Amino acid sequence: MKRVRAPQYIPYKYIGVGVDRIDYTKGILERFRAIDRFLEKYPEYQNNFVFVEAGAPSRTRIPNYMKLNEEISKAVDKINWKYMRGYWKPIIYIERKLNLDRIFALYRTADACIVSPIQDGMNLVAKEFISANVDCTGVLVLSKFAGATEELEDAVIVNPYDVEGFADAIKDTLSMPPKEKRRRMKSLRENVKRNNVFKWLSDFICEVVKFVS
Known part of the structure; x- marks a missing residue:
């Protein structure tokens, strides 16, 4: 059983987390x-794994974003009904913006954080x-389409x-293995x-000076 370090106890062996603004570029449906x-492929993780998705609604008056919100909710319901056992369901969807304390509590609890944009910057x-992740027990899963991959080479990179x-x-x-984590x-x-x-500011100023020179 996982020792949870966050204020809220999540009684599962493996915990994944995603924190996003609800947007097409974030790759939430792909995730x-x-x-x-x-x-489906690794049924031994059923009833042992839970994924917590904190999705902050955005541009809720725009029809395409309203549709995306509906698609995400339907996807969560479909997956949960498919695998649900007793009180366990694989995805916990928090459809609101969380404060920073709660977000960091999720980060500290998670075995993995999945960041899977189909297009993104840093x-x-x-x-x-x-x-x-001060105790170095978590793993970052990062999309190859995120600009951060150029710096964060020790993440698990995915398409x-x-x-x-x-x-x-x-x-x-x-x-x-814990050592590799x-x-x-x-x-x-x-x-x-x-x-x-x-460092970013220093590099930026140096590039500007080079350009002006």
């Missing part, structure tokens, strides 16, 4: 398809998860469109510490 395939969720590969990556992440997370934490906002 759920991969979780569905993962549970994703802050990935770096928040790394910063929160969100490749359902089979994505599902296998989730399994590999959850079964990763620590090695990866220590490297990621060092990278985040090194490549902070001050």
Whole structure:
């Protein structure tokens, strides 16, 4: 049984987390398809794994975004009904914006954080998860389409469109030896510490000076 370090107890052996603004670019539906395939392909994780998705609604008056919200809710219901056993359901969907304390509590609890955009820049969720993972027990699963992959090479890199590969990556992440988890997370934490906002500003100024010269 997992020792949970967050204020709220989640009584499952394996815990995954996703924190997103509800948007087409975030790859949330692709993530759920991969979780569905993962549970189907590796049934031993059923009743042992739960994924907590914290989705902050955005642009709720725009029809396309209203439709996306509906599609996400339907996907969650479909997967939960497919695998539900007693009180267990594989996806817990929190459809609201959480404060930072609650988000970091989720990060500290999670065995894996899945960041799976189909198009994104320097994703802050990935770096928040790394910063929160002080005991180096979590693993970051990161889309190859996130700009952060250029820096965060020790994340488990996935193609969100490749359902089979994505599902296998989730399994590999959850079964990763503790020593390998620590090695990866220590490297990621060092990278985040090194490549902070001050370094970015310094690099930016240097590039501007070169351009002007």
